[in-house]
Ligand SMILES: Nc1ncnc2c1ncn2[C@@H]1O[C@H](COP(=O)(O)OP(=O)(O)O)[C@@H](O)[C@H]1O
């Protein structure tokens with residue numbers, strides 16, 4: 001049995017639904033289908049998830065939601081009409097969409113989560129109706145009834161381990177499709193909580209592990225995972241095969257084609273992943289496999305960059321001899337519930353790099369004041385203009401001179417570095433640059449490793 005996830009672009013229109021139905025009916029092993037919410041139909045279109053966020057904001061502002069409900073509803077109705085579903089057939093979906101406005105939620109954050117989750121919840125039910133109308137046996141698997149249980153973080157939830165025991169009890173009958181909405185689960189108090197944005201990939205991975213699928217197929221709108229983001233490098237090289245840990249590092253640093261957290265269940269379950277294009281399903285796509293199944297042919301597999309970081313730089317003479325400095329610093333981070341990503345240090349200085357999206361201006365100011373007062377650094381600098389680049393490859397592990405090549409290519413392009421750090425696994429090198437330099441840096445490194453070898 002295969003778990004198959006379709007991204008928002010693959011489910012954006014009736015025409016796209018036609019393609020995905022052809023895909024799932026072409027292979028009898030494609031039985032568990034995970035849906036995203038309808039995505040963009042054209043470049044400047046709005047994803048249904050973003051429309052649902054607008055709907056939630058309308059309710060929170062006590063404004064009339066009729067117009068936004070209509071806009072959202074049109075997206076589903078259009079798809080339904082493609083399959084001759086009647087207004088009566090679709091009524092249960094419209095009822096759920098409008099009921100969102102009058103339901104009680106434990107907090108505004110849970111309200112937002114429930115609204116967002118309905119993008120996938122309605123789409124999964126719509127696909128179930130369509131398949132049934134076409135004469136297939138299809139069943140909607142509600143995350144609540146299958147036991148997809150998550151932590152109490154309404155918009156950034158994580159899966160709880162008891163989910164897997166529940167999933168193991170499910171049976172997949174032959175000749176039946178099971179349609180599961182991606183992106184959310186239920187907390188132990190039965191409130192809807194979503195994963196972070198792009199999180200339908202995570203649902204697919206959880207199901208693939210929990211049901212012990214032979215393969216997790218992830219259908220999107222590109223032919224493969226490329227060695228660089230195609231929006232940064234023109235016609236980058238497609239990657240045929242890569243390891244879980246390579247994709248995890250690259251997704252973490254900007255390869256938005258697959259959610260970095262979705263790698264974890266697949267690694268735990270050792271489920272291979274195949275990333276494929278809904279619009280060109282005959283192409284092989286990219287296979288993601290365990291380390292032992294890959295013989296690296298080149299040094300670098302991919303180079304990624306992401307801008308959602310910021311850094312705090314602290315300088316203090318004799319920092320190396322001061323007991324408890326880092327402990328005090330991390331206690332302040334803990335107090336403000338801020339997680340950090342990396343902490344490169346020198347003799348007299350320390351940089352903490354974190355996800356900028358965790359901060360409000362008020363938290364930033366309060367934390368800086370407290371760090372200044374408690375630790376009295378000689379210098380404290382907040383660096384908002386921070387991008388992280390990740391150069392990744394299993395082939396880098398035993399190779400001498402890779403760092404030199406990277407630095408030379410950046411120097412030739414007059415790109416300065418905030419930081420350079422080689423991961424303990426030796427399959428990745430992380431670089432910090434100014435945000436404006438990041439695309440140029442990706443291009444320079446890509447061309448060094450992919451055009452000179
Ligand atoms: N290295 C990469 N290889 C392929 N696509 C990438 C890469 N980095 C970023 N992307 C982007 O990821 C997009 C697909 O992810 P996403 O929009 O989340 O798809 P979906 O709607 O199918 O979930 C591609 O259209 C592409 O612009």
Ligand SMILES: N[C@@H](CC(=O)OP(=O)(O)O)C(=O)O
Pocket residue numbers: 006007008009036037039047049050119182183196197198199200201
């Ligand atoms: N619809 C959600 C979750 C998701 O995974 O979407 P997509 O498959 O379109 O990236 C979002 O937009 O964040």
